[in-house]
Every structure is written in structure tokens, then in C-alpha cells.
Amino acid sequence: MTTDAGWLDVAEPETVAGAAAGEGRLGADPGPVPAPGPGAGFVPGLGAVDDFVHALTRPAQAGDTALSGGVGGAEALGPLVETVLNALAEGARRRSGPIASGRPGEVAAAVAEVFGGGVPVVPRPAPSAGNGGPSAGNGGPSAGNGGPLLPGVGAQATGGVGAETAGAAGATGDGSVLARFVALLAEGSADPADPACAAHLHCPPLAVAVAADLAVSALNPSQDSWDQAPAATALETLLLKELARLVGYEPDLAAGVLTSGGTESNLMGLMLARDRILGAATGRQVELTGLAGAGAATEPATATGPATATATEPATATGPATATATEPAIATGPATATGPDAATGTPAALRPRILASAAAHFSVQRAAALLGLGEDAVLPVPVDRQLRMDVDALAAALHGCAARGELPVAIVATAGTTDTGAVDPLRACAALAAEHGAWLHVDAAYGGGALLSDRLAPLLDGLGLADSVSLDWHKLGWQPAAAGVFLVRRSETYASLARRAVYLNPADDEEAGYPSLLGLSLRTTRRADAFKIAVTLRTLGREGLGWLVDACHDLAVAGAGAVRAHPRLDLHAEPVLTALLFRYVPAPRTDAPRPGETAADKAAAERADEINAALRRRLLREGRAVVGRTELPGEGPGRVRLKLTLLNPHTTPAEVERLLHAVVAAGRAEEEAR
Incomplete structure (x- = not known):
């Protein structure tokens, strides 16, 4: 993958020379992780x-x-x-x-x-019973x-x-x-620089990024007006152009802002989707008038099955039904049985819907609630074993929306799920979004770091077709939090966020050439978080950062091999990015009923869940390891899994294997304690 010359492509000469000479070579074994001593x-x-x-x-x-x-x-x-x-x-x-x-x-x-x-x-005074206090x-x-x-x-x-x-x-x-x-x-x-701290998307930040962040803390610029941050305003603008190019946008047409992370970025993407898609369908400026009259709640539908036999043809779109459409098409399907609103001529019971995979981040539901759509507006789309969105199920869910007279406001695709790093089929999602007139938002908070790697960048094929994208450089970018980025493909879709505050961005100042970033963010006072990212990109370049990404991916692949080789560990799926999902397998109980019996299977699954959850707490309590815990989508017991999220490029495969052996030892200790 190539880009135009910029921060992402050029590192300082001395940095490259140092890497070529083997200084700070990744993979060097820093030695065994010491266990806490007596009394520690x-x-x-x-x-x-x-x-x-x-x-x-x-x-x-x-x-x-x-x-x-x-x-x-x-x-x-x-x-x-x-x-x-x-x-x-x-x-x-x-x-x-x-x-x-x-x-x-x-x-x-x-x-x-x-x-x-x-x-x-x-x-x-001690809290009385039932008052919620400890x-x-x-x-x-x-x-x-x-x-x-x-x-x-x-x-x-x-x-x-x-x-x-x-x-x-x-x-x-x-x-x-x-x-x-x-x-x-x-x-x-919890120290993410320690090889045994591998639970979350919680990276050990680069020293150069932390040093750059110190300068920001000392100077304390705020990005809500040019006169509080002259250089930082210009720098953020330049950085966002570079990142827009990286995701596949045309830099001069795109727009964006630095955010606190994926949760804020996802909220912004869905807010713009609501304003643009629902606004066009209702003929209202939703950001001004609110949702009153724009839609009536119905019973939440599910996206787990095909459309019913009475389903009508999906609503046609006013724009071209291709993945390359530059504007999200607006659905023009028939109004529901309640008839059009007398005042506006729009459907009176238009139910907005957001479609996201069952493995999407919980912030999607939270954003729907904050935007007045309600969490029930989010339809969970089934996933495969790798936790990738099932495209056929997505298509069926969209047809179901059309049959019920509902409006698909947005499709949220995930590029790097929290648990497995799975990447939804972005190009197929873009085609369906264009066909049904929906906004496509891609949550690439984790997987966006793959764009830095020649090896992994192809996983995000189609990212540039999204209407908006979330990136988090405090995950697979080794920045101190916060380092979130929100981007839109076309700047005019940002219109509903525009804001004029006469004490911050008066019109005459802007006419005189004093730029303002106020209308690009949900926040007013905002830290110059672009600075540390810019320093890091200029220091290491895309090649240097890609080296770090590849090193962590190699660790995940090696860790998966170690899990497969151990008789007491069970690998859920091959790693996609740097996350590894697995479980400890307890020894069969000799007093249990014969295998195959329903009650026995359920009891064994419950016991496995309990032991996996408990062994993680044991490792925490003893100060030996920080291992993640999650649950697979679905119902019933047997879904608890452990997780390693490997974001330390200096960790070695031997250290990952030692960590897995510590997991097994803790699992055996839990079995013996029961």
C-alpha cells in the first residue's frame, strides 16, 4: 500500500539508521517476568x-x-x-x-x-440497607x-x-x-509494557509520544478557537488530511476531528447518519426539531431470520445502487399503514433502524439511546465463528426493514472487533448501504492500525467507501490516551454539527482568515491530542509503525500455535490482528454422568465457565498476569473465553508461552480448590 509523501511515509534519518543498525531491535528477549516475591x-x-x-x-x-x-x-x-x-x-x-x-x-x-x-x-454513618451504598x-x-x-x-x-x-x-x-x-x-x-499484561486494547505508549504529550500538558492549548491554539490548529488540520488519505478518502474533500476515542467517534458517526438520512426522509432538520413526529416506536425486530413471506421488495434508492456512490442514497419506500403526516407528507410511523453485528461495540447501543432513537433501534446481525458480520443475514435484515416500512438509517461495520479482531466484509456492507440508502459507519478503532502494515492493510479493503470512520491510535498506534480520530468522506455531511459562538469563532474572524475547529467536535474545550500523533508519525513513519503492528501480529500467531499445542487449552479461532481468544479446558470429572447426556453437558459447560472466570481473578489477585475475559454471542453456558490482546511489540513468543502456562497453572489450582 502506498500513499503520497507525508508524515506516514518519512521517518527522521537517524531513526531509520538506528533501526538498520539493530538498535532497539524488536523481539529481543528482555528476560523472564519476575513473580512477586514473598510479602510483595x-x-x-x-x-x-x-x-x-x-x-x-x-x-x-x-x-x-x-x-x-x-x-x-x-x-x-x-x-x-x-x-x-x-x-x-x-x-x-x-x-x-x-x-x-x-x-x-x-x-x-x-x-x-x-x-x-x-x-x-x-x-x-453506615449506609442503610437498600440505599445503594457499600x-x-x-x-x-x-x-x-x-x-x-x-x-x-x-x-x-x-x-x-x-x-x-x-x-x-x-x-x-x-x-x-x-x-x-x-x-x-x-x-x-496495570502495566501494559509488561509481557504478562495482555487483557485489553490498552497499549504501552511509545516514549516519544509521551514526551510529546508532556509539551501539550505544559502549554495547555485548547482546540476550540484559533487564538488558544494557533500552531496546534494548523497541525491538527494537516494530520487529518494525512489520515484521510490513509483510509482511502480524498483529503481535500474529507473532514474530521480528534476525539476521546471510539465511543465518541461512533456517536458522531451515528449522529450525522441520523441527521442526514432521517432528516431527508422526514423533510426536517432533525438536529433542530428533534425526533417528535419523525417516527413512532414499534416492537423491536430481530435480524436473526429472513424476511417474512409477506415481505415487499426493498425500497428503491434515489442514488445509484453501487458501493461507489458518493452520497448515501435516501430510501423512498412506501409509507406505513398509518398514513402520511398531514403537516409534512412524510410517514407518520417511520421507525429508524441501525444495523450492527452481534459483536459490534456496545457504544453503538449507547449512541442510539443518546440520539433519541432508543437502544431497541439497533438490530443485531448474526456473525460467523470468527465474529464477522454475516452478509446474507445483513441483506435479510435490510429487506425486513423495507417490508415493515422501517428506515435503515445506518449500517455499522466493525473493522477489528474487541474480542477477536474480526473485520466485517466492508465492501459488501458498502454495497448494501448504497442499495438501501443507509449511511455506512465503520468502527475501525482497533483495526485501523492495520492500515500501517503492508501485510494486514488488505483486510480493510473497502474502508474508503464508508461515509464515516472511527480510528483509535491509543490502541494499535501506541499513543497515550486519548488519541481517537473521527473522519467523514465528504465534508458537507458535517453540516449539522456546525456551530457559531461569537466569543470563539465569530464570522468576521473566519472571513479574515482565522480558522476554527469548533464546528467539527462535540466538545468545546479540547486538548491538542493531534500533536503526539504527528510527532510519532514524523519520527517513525508508516514503515516504522507497520513494523510494530507486524511484530504484534506475529506474537498472536505464535500464541495461537502454543494454545493449539497444549492439551488443556482450546483455541476459538485463528487470530486476525493481535487478539487471541481461547479457554482453559478442565479435566473431566470422574463422577460426572456419561458424555452426551444433556444435563452432563450443561454441568460441564457451567463448570468450565466458572473455572475460566476464577483463574483470571486468581492471576490478578496474585499479581502474576492480566488476562482478558469475555463471552461469545449466544445463550446458555459454555461461552466464557479468555483473551490475550498482544500490543507490546517487544514481547517475545517465549514470554507469551510462559503466560499461557501461567493460565494453565491457575486453572489447575482452581480445579484443586473446588
């Missing part, structure tokens, strides 16, 4: 951080009220950054593994102790193990117990609070 954990010995704090901190040179910007900002930040780096190292040393050992209540109690300075406070013994921190958050406020202000000692725990100007809190955070974090 989040709670025991936490006070030992005090000694560390006194050893590394120094009085703040510019005082606690020093600012991070201006000519003196760097000087004020210098010693504080050094304190943070040292505290990060100390916290990681104390954690000594992927996650601190201990139960949630123990971790919460330790955090409360540091959070409040260890000063006792007036115990709050009851005694629920694992949460007990009253009295933390002090007031604001020194000099709280118990002291009210004259309560601990008022005198609260003052003693007041503000300090020597950096010890910063060191103690950072060490606490590092010790109590």
Missing part, C-alpha cells in the same frame, strides 16, 4: 515509599505555584519531571510484575491512606483510614475528630506529595 503486593510495606520520597525529592525551585508555561516554565518543570521519573521507576520496582497483588478492597484502602495522608477523619465487609476501605483531600479543609474546618492533626498533614513544598502519589500510581497500575 500493593499493601504490605507501602510505607517504605516514605524513605524513597525523602531520598529523591528536593524543594521546588519556583514554589508550588510555579507555572509550566512561559520562559521560566521549563526551569520549574525540570526538577518535578525528575521527581516523577524517579517515582515511576520506584513504583514499578515495588510492583515487580504486570499488576500489584491484592484484592480490590486492599488496593482501595492503600490508595485512601496516601490520598488522605493517613489522618483519621470522622466516620460517615455495606460492611464489601472489600472497600473502612472509615478512618484517610484524611481530608484538601489540607486545612474538611475535618479541621468543621472542628471534627482529627482537626488538630489534619493541619499537620497540610501542604508540603518539597515535592514529597508528588513523589508519593506518582509512586502510588505506578505501583498500583
Whole structure:
């Protein structure tokens, strides 16, 4: 896959030279993952951080009220950054593994102790039964193990117990609070850079991206007006053109914005679909008038079966029924039996529908609810074993919508499901969307990273036909969160989000050449998250980032081989991207009924689910591994699966195999405990 010259194609010369010389070569074995030693954990010995704090901190040179910007900002930040780096190292040393050992209540109690300075406070009354509050013994921190958050406020202000000692725990100007809190955070974090931390789409960020993010934090630009972020505004605009080209859009015709992640991006895609498709069908500006009168709720339909025998022909579309249509066609099917609305001439019971696979992200339903369509507007389309959307089932569901007089507002295709990394057939989805006049939104929050790899990019064939796309570079892009991107193929489809705020983007400013990004986002104050992505792309280029993607894909393939080779592990499906779905297989019980009996099968499936769920918690409790847990679509027992999401390109196949052996050991321990 080739693109025009840009950040994605060119890395700094010294970076390429370093890679060619083998510096930082991926795949180098960093050594075995140490298991927590005796007494290690989040709670025991936490006070030992005090000694560390006194050893590394120094009085703040510019005082606690020093600012991070201006000519003196760097000087004020210098010693504080050094304190943070040292505290990060100390916290990681104390954690000594992927996650601190201990139960949630123990971790919460330790955090409360540091959070409040260890000063006792007036115990709050115990919550009464049924009020939704935590009851005694629920694992949460007990009253009295933390002090007031604001020194000099709280118990002291009210004259309560601990008022005198609260003052003693007041503000300090020597950096010890910063060191103690950072060490606490590092010790109590799940570390995605550890080879045994592989549960979620939670990447270990590149150091260069984190360093770039520090600059953004120090300068604090906000993207809602040019005069708050002159350079960052221009940089985001340039970056989005590069990313539009990467997904297959024409950069000068596309538009987009940086988002907090896939959930926000999916909401934006479905909002524009609602406004454009439902608005055209009803003759209203839905974003202004709302949904009143635009449709009436009916019983939720399912997309699991073919259309009924009374189904009519699918509604024709006003646009060409091809996958290359530049505008989503508007369905012109017959109105429902309730007749047209007298005021508008549009169907009075037009029921909007969103079609998404049964494995689509839950944010699709959440977005439907927020947009006033209701979660029941989402029709789940069946998937195959790989969790890819079944195209025939999608076509049947669309025909069913036409038969019932419903309006398919959007089809949501997934490029990289959370559990298996499956990619829906994008080109076929685009053809069906064009045929039925629906908006096509592709959730490529995970799979979008495959565009960086020559090997995996073909999986996303047809992505450029989508009306809108979600990307998350804090998944398969190694950026610190948040680094979401939302793109539309044609900028005019963004019209319903346009916004004029006279104190941010007055018309005369824009006429004078001062650009505004305000009308591209759901948010007002917005961080310059494009900066770290731009620095990373310019540093590594597409080739360098593609190398990281391929390394993680290789790990998943190797891990699948290790699962297949182990008699107590069962692989669900071959990995598509970097995720690996499997389960631990308990030994058959000698006292169980004969195989083949329904009751026995159900009991065995329930037992397998319980053991797989419990072994994951055991690994967490012991601080040995962070492994994912999910459930396959469907009903009944036997659907619990474990998951490795491999996003650390420096992990080795041997480390993945050791992690799988730890899973087996935990499974056997759970069997013995039952």
C-alpha cells in the first residue's frame, strides 16, 4: 500500500539508521517476568515509599505555584519531571510484575491512606440497607483510614475528630506529595509494557509520544478557537488530511476531528447518519426539531431470520445502487399503514433502524439511546465463528426493514472487533448501504492500525467507501490516551454539527482568515491530542509503525500455535490482528454422568465457565498476569473465553508461552480448590 509523501511515509534519518543498525531491535528477549516475591503486593510495606520520597525529592525551585508555561516554565518543570521519573521507576520496582497483588478492597484502602495522608477523619454513618451504598465487609476501605483531600479543609474546618492533626498533614513544598502519589500510581497500575499484561486494547505508549504529550500538558492549548491554539490548529488540520488519505478518502474533500476515542467517534458517526438520512426522509432538520413526529416506536425486530413471506421488495434508492456512490442514497419506500403526516407528507410511523453485528461495540447501543432513537433501534446481525458480520443475514435484515416500512438509517461495520479482531466484509456492507440508502459507519478503532502494515492493510479493503470512520491510535498506534480520530468522506455531511459562538469563532474572524475547529467536535474545550500523533508519525513513519503492528501480529500467531499445542487449552479461532481468544479446558470429572447426556453437558459447560472466570481473578489477585475475559454471542453456558490482546511489540513468543502456562497453572489450582 502506498500513499503520497507525508508524515506516514518519512521517518527522521537517524531513526531509520538506528533501526538498520539493530538498535532497539524488536523481539529481543528482555528476560523472564519476575513473580512477586514473598510479602510483595500493593499493601504490605507501602510505607517504605516514605524513605524513597525523602531520598529523591528536593524543594521546588519556583514554589508550588510555579507555572509550566512561559520562559521560566521549563526551569520549574525540570526538577518535578525528575521527581516523577524517579517515582515511576520506584513504583514499578515495588510492583515487580504486570499488576500489584491484592484484592480490590486492599488496593482501595492503600490508595485512601496516601490520598488522605493517613489522618483519621470522622466516620460517615453506615449506609442503610437498600440505599445503594457499600455495606460492611464489601472489600472497600473502612472509615478512618484517610484524611481530608484538601489540607486545612474538611475535618479541621468543621472542628471534627482529627482537626488538630489534619493541619499537620497540610501542604508540603518539597515535592514529597508528588513523589508519593506518582509512586502510588505506578505501583498500583496495570502495566501494559509488561509481557504478562495482555487483557485489553490498552497499549504501552511509545516514549516519544509521551514526551510529546508532556509539551501539550505544559502549554495547555485548547482546540476550540484559533487564538488558544494557533500552531496546534494548523497541525491538527494537516494530520487529518494525512489520515484521510490513509483510509482511502480524498483529503481535500474529507473532514474530521480528534476525539476521546471510539465511543465518541461512533456517536458522531451515528449522529450525522441520523441527521442526514432521517432528516431527508422526514423533510426536517432533525438536529433542530428533534425526533417528535419523525417516527413512532414499534416492537423491536430481530435480524436473526429472513424476511417474512409477506415481505415487499426493498425500497428503491434515489442514488445509484453501487458501493461507489458518493452520497448515501435516501430510501423512498412506501409509507406505513398509518398514513402520511398531514403537516409534512412524510410517514407518520417511520421507525429508524441501525444495523450492527452481534459483536459490534456496545457504544453503538449507547449512541442510539443518546440520539433519541432508543437502544431497541439497533438490530443485531448474526456473525460467523470468527465474529464477522454475516452478509446474507445483513441483506435479510435490510429487506425486513423495507417490508415493515422501517428506515435503515445506518449500517455499522466493525473493522477489528474487541474480542477477536474480526473485520466485517466492508465492501459488501458498502454495497448494501448504497442499495438501501443507509449511511455506512465503520468502527475501525482497533483495526485501523492495520492500515500501517503492508501485510494486514488488505483486510480493510473497502474502508474508503464508508461515509464515516472511527480510528483509535491509543490502541494499535501506541499513543497515550486519548488519541481517537473521527473522519467523514465528504465534508458537507458535517453540516449539522456546525456551530457559531461569537466569543470563539465569530464570522468576521473566519472571513479574515482565522480558522476554527469548533464546528467539527462535540466538545468545546479540547486538548491538542493531534500533536503526539504527528510527532510519532514524523519520527517513525508508516514503515516504522507497520513494523510494530507486524511484530504484534506475529506474537498472536505464535500464541495461537502454543494454545493449539497444549492439551488443556482450546483455541476459538485463528487470530486476525493481535487478539487471541481461547479457554482453559478442565479435566473431566470422574463422577460426572456419561458424555452426551444433556444435563452432563450443561454441568460441564457451567463448570468450565466458572473455572475460566476464577483463574483470571486468581492471576490478578496474585499479581502474576492480566488476562482478558469475555463471552461469545449466544445463550446458555459454555461461552466464557479468555483473551490475550498482544500490543507490546517487544514481547517475545517465549514470554507469551510462559503466560499461557501461567493460565494453565491457575486453572489447575482452581480445579484443586473446588
